[in-house]
Amino acid sequence: MTYQNFSLNQLQDIDAAHHLHPFTDHKDLRGAGSRMITRADGPFIYDSEGKQILDGMAGLWCVNVGYGRHELAEAAYEQMKELPYYNSFFRCTTPTPVLLSKKLAEVAPAHINQVFYGSSGSEANDTALRLVRHYWALEGKPEKNIIISRHNAYHGSTVAGTSLGGMSAMQSQLGGAVPNIVHVMMPYAFELAEPGESDHDFGIRAAKAIEDAILEAGPENVAAFIGEPIMGAGGVKIPPASYWPEVQRICRKYDVLLMLDEVITGYGRTGAWFAAQSMGIEPDTITTAKALTSGYQPLSALLVGDRIASALVEKGGEFFHGYTYSGHPVACAVALANLEIIEKEGLIERVRDETGPYFNKALKERIEGHPIVGEVRSFGLMGAIEIVKDKESRARFPDEGTAAVAVRDHAIANGMMLRATGDTMILSPPLIWTRETIDLAIERIAKALDLAERDLRK
Numbered sequence: 001m002t003y004q005n006f007s008l009n010q011l012q013d014i015d016a017a018h019h020l021h022p023f024t025d026h027k028d029l030r031g032a033g034s035r036m037i038t039r040a041d042g043p044f045i046y047d048s049e050g051k052q053i054l055d056g057m058a059g060l061w062c063v064n065v066g067y068g069r070h071e072l073a074e075a076a077y078e079q080m081k082e083l084p085y086y087n088s089f090f091r092c093t094t095p096t097p098v099l100l101s102k103k104l105a106e107v108a109p110a111h112i113n114q115v116f117y118g119s120s121g122s123e124a125n126d127t128a129l130r131l132v133r134h135y136w137a138l139e140g141k142p143e144k145n146i147i148i149s150r151h152n153a154y155h156g157s158t159v160a161g162t163s164l165g166g167m168s169a170m171q172s173q174l175g176g177a178v179p180n181i182v183h184v185m186m187p188y189a190f191e192l193a194e195p196g197e198s199d200h201d202f203g204i205r206a207a208k209a210i211e212d213a214i215l216e217a218g219p220e221n222v223a224a225f226i227g228e229p230i231m232g233a234g235g236v237k238i239p240p241a242s243y244w245p246e247v248q249r250i251c252r253k254y255d256v257l258l259m260l261d262e263v264i265t266g267y268g269r270t271g272a273w274f275a276a277q278s279m280g281i282e283p284d285t286i287t288t289a290k291a292l293t294s295g296y297q298p299l300s301a302l303l304v305g306d307r308i309a310s311a312l313v314e315k316g317g318e319f320f321h322g323y324t325y326s327g328h329p330v331a332c333a334v335a336l337a338n339l340e341i342i343e344k345e346g347l348i349e350r351v352r353d354e355t356g357p358y359f360n361k362a363l364k365e366r367i368e369g370h371p372i373v374g375e376v377r378s379f380g381l382m383g384a385i386e387i388v389k390d391k392e393s394r395a396r397f398p399d400e401g402t403a404a405v406a407v408r409d410h411a412i413a414n415g416m417m418l419r420a421t422g423d424t425m426i427l428s429p430p431l432i433w434t435r436e437t438i439d440l441a442i443e444r445i446a447k448a449l450d451l452a453e454r455d456l457r458k
Contacts, residue, residue, distance in 0.1 A: 040067035097327030121263030122156025203240030271352030
């Protein structure tokens with residue numbers, strides 16, 4: 001059975017009858033019908049009607065090497081023929097996770113040398129939470145178990161991931177979060193900076209919110225702070241340069257571990273293997289997934305620093321945690337091939353030296369001046385466009401999110417896949433984008449903004 005035997009309407013009817021989508025209003029979806037993406041190549045995706053769409057989101061922040069990579073399909077096929085699966089329980093392993101762990105230790109910050117595998121970023125953050133609390137118990141401080149996070153953070157959609165995250169709508173549906181997780185302000189100057197406050201001073205103030213939370217709880221009770229280097233799903237919120245050095249100073253002062261969530265920023269997006277290296281952060285754990293395989297296989301890797309790993313080895317005792325697919329041999333084979341492509345084609349250097357700066361310049365010069373754009377910002381190949389009704393006051397259009405959805409819908413209709421988050425448009429394209437691809441994207445985004453403004457001003 002292949003999909004070519006079915007019409008679009010038939011596939012949509014089957015989808016409506018049997019398929020529950022993530023993060024979806026299913027009543028609304030049933031009325032509209034799903035957009036059916038059937039193939040992809042390079043930077044483009046194609047729907048069932050043959051429409052070509054430039055993918056500005058790299059799938060879901062993940063397809064860093066672009067689509068149609070036969071090397072990755074072949075890596076999966078060869079591994080499946082040799083050994084399709086075996087678990088890493090019972091003192092067993094397989095060759096590909098062993099070799100992948102070595103490779104990740106080579107490209108990670110120098111003090112990070114151990115890896116724990118899962119299948120998604122959500123699972124990796126569950127592992128990070130469990131591991132950090134287990135570490136402090138091994139150190140004889142089980143009471144040191146409070147995790148500090150940020151409002152509007154996204155750390156996955158499992159129970160633990162939702163609890164670590166700071167998205168109120170998700171937490172309200174959870175109906176009871178994992179205990180001992182507190183949230184503080186996010187470093188979002190566009191909305192939270194005070195009149196006349198410099199970026200530097202705002203960054204220091206946002207970091208101080210973490211220190212205040214540590215002091216309120218008591219440093220002896222705080223295990224860690226978790227944060228995305230750049231808040232992705234929350235709207236590509238890029239902190240001022242003063243923020244992370246101050247956060248790191250605070251964590252060290254109070255002996256609080258630093259958990260970095262690089263599910264989105266890892267593997268080249270910021271112009272380095274990890275944003276930790278781009279921003280000079282020295283975390284105790286780094287959560288990664290998505291671009292580890294460029295989305296070709298589900299795989300996550302929690303990178304664990306020497307401080308925590310040494311305690312596991314020296315103190316001993318079983319860590320009662322793991323997944324059926326931890327270190328899946330096929331996924332790890334694809335990851336190894338994917339990292340080889342990133343290195344061989346110099347994609348990280350391209351983002352750092354060429355396309356990242358060009359992307360930033362194009363957004364500033366050709367998009368920021370639009371009448372309904374309040375701000376653009378980018379770091380590497382991550383970008384955000386703030387949609388406003390009035391540029392000077394930064395007042396938004398009525399009904400939060402409506403304006404950004406209007407821009408998104410016009411963009412997709414004109415062959416440009418963007419994502420709307422609240423009143424913000426976000427971009428996270430494949431790292432294979434060139435200057436020419438960026439020019440095409442900017443042209444289509446500008447057209448979408450014009451059409452959306454026409455509709456919104458009515």
